[in-house]
Amino acid sequence: MSSTLxxxxxxxxxxxxxxxxxxxxxxxxxxxxxxxxxxxxLMGVCLRICQDREAAEDVMQDVYLKVWDRAGRFDASRASPITWLCTIARNTAIDWRRARGLGETAPVEAALALPDGRPSAEALLEAGETQARIFDCIEALDEKPRAAIRAAFFQGCTYSELAQVAAVPLGTMKSWIRRGLLQLRGCLGDG
Amino acid sequence: MADPLRPEEEEVVLAAELVLGLLEGEDLAAARRRQLADPGFAEAVERWVRDLAPLVLGGVDGPVPAGLWQRIATRLPAADQGTVVALRRWRATAIAASAAAAVLLAIVLLRPMPQPVVLPPPPVVVAQMTGTEGAVFAARYDADQGMLHVRTESMPSSSRAPELWVIPAGGKPVSLGLLANRGGRDMAVSPAHRALMAEGATLAVTMEDAATAPHAGPSGPPVAAGKITIL
Structure with missing residues (x-):
């Protein structure tokens, strides 16, 4: 994984x-x-969610305009700057995707099959996310809840979209994810 | 249906569902209302936000096209240095004040439900947090009527009066008028200002000279500030 900074x-x-x-x-x-x-x-984050080069570039413009507006709200004692910026990029890209609705953007199947994206130790250190247990905890999940939770995080998929894509009843999808979320919370701890 | 969950599990799961964006429709609206009304749940939401955030670092870098910065630079607000900088500093202070939770003003906007609903309308919920400085204002806005109701819960003692401002994202403060020193006050928001009452905008209170209100701009730092949340 290449380092940005x-x-x-x-x-x-x-x-x-x-x-x-x-x-x-x-x-x-x-x-x-x-x-x-x-x-x-941030371009990586936007591309991953938008799955469309041109759209990702448009979203990137909005992201940096938001950064311009919101920089006063960033609190270095509470958040790592790169995580804060990536979160703005993720949310903006997901808003873009939702505004277009499911189906008009890249297939969600792609989201369910996303490769594991564990950042390098160096990247985590840069981000100040040294206690990023989340990566270990996600990996410890069964494949189905793991894929579904990652798709929700990176694509902004709702329960019904995920159920549709995975061709399972809504209750089954909820059951997978809820079990996964409880396991995740147990692994992350309550702290 | 999914397996039944124990109440403490339900809180953890619902908080994660909200953070991940899995919910839709009335489930989503109900979870957002609970986030405002139930501090324990709000904390569970914050914990998930914090714990999940590093996931976003897991991707690979993307190719940055050459002209992209120029496209951003041309969309930045025109540089009108003096006032813009002063205003941004003021806004940053307002936002920092709310982030520090030393003081808080909370507002809930009620948006008409997107579809005809069978369920009774959701209850009006106003979130409040208190802090060390002790200034607390709570606001509720009825977008249909353009009526804003603001309760002054507690306020610094001052010979001046609390003036309410709405600050659109990237914009400058616009006075909405004076608040009550104690208790509640109903304020009609003029049609010209209703569009400003949107998610992402900040509400802030400064202490001003009552005799000359409303003012074109704040004269001092905010004593309370908060973001608008739409339910």
Whole structure:
């Protein structure tokens, strides 16, 4: 997995935090810095969800305009900057996908068959997500709940969409996912 | 149907379903209402948001086309330095104030249900959180009537009066008028301002001179701020 940030670990994170803080104060050059440091990573997130190059580029514009508006809300003591930015990208891309409705975008089958995307240890360190137990916990799930939970996270699929794609009754899909979610919470802990 | 869940399991599962976006229709609306009304559930939601967030880091990088930054730069609001910077700082303060939860103003917008409903209309829910500074305002807005009801739960003692502002995402504060020093006040939102009462907008309260209100802009930092949530 290639690393997005050109310098390692804490320094990259610190630089991003400082740039976001400057963006909150209205510094356009700082937004360009944020863009340079994160565009490839966020483009990956948008492409994965939109499954369409042109759409992902449109979504990316909206993402950085949101970053411009919301930078003042970023709190470095509560969130890692790259995770915060990726979450904005994910939510914006999912909104795009939902606005178009299921069926007009890439097949959800693709989502159910998404490759495992475990970031490198280096990428997690950069993100400050050292305790990212979620990857181990997701891997520990049975295949069906794992695929369905990942599809929900990355495609914004609802229960009924997932049931339709997997060609199982709604109750079966709910049962798989709910069991998986309880197992996930048990693995993650209550902390 | 799915297996029945124990109540404590139900809370954990429903919180995850909300975070993952699995819910639709009335189930979704009910979960969002519960998030506002039930602090234990809201905490379960926050925990899932935090725990699941790193998943988004798991993808590969994408190809960034050459002209993309230029397209973003041209869509940024025109640089009108002095006021824009001052305004952004003010807004950042308002937002930080709400994030710190030292003070809070919560608003719930009721949106007409998208489809004819058989169920009775959902109850109006207003979320409140209190903090160390102790300023708390709770707001409820009826979009059909354009009526805003704001309760002043507690407020810093001041010779000035609380003035309410709505701040659209990326926009500047617009005064909605003075609030009551104590108790509730119904305010008619003028048709010109109703479109501002949208999800993503921030409501903020500053202490201002009552005699000259409403003002074109706030004169000091917000004592309370919060985001608008639509149910």
């Amino acid at each position: 050109p310098i390692a670990g804490d320094r990259a994170r610190e630089r991003l935090v400082q740039a976001l803080s400057a963006v909150a104060g209205g510094d356009r050059k700082a937004l360009k810095t944020v863009y340079d440091l994160t565009a490839a990573k």
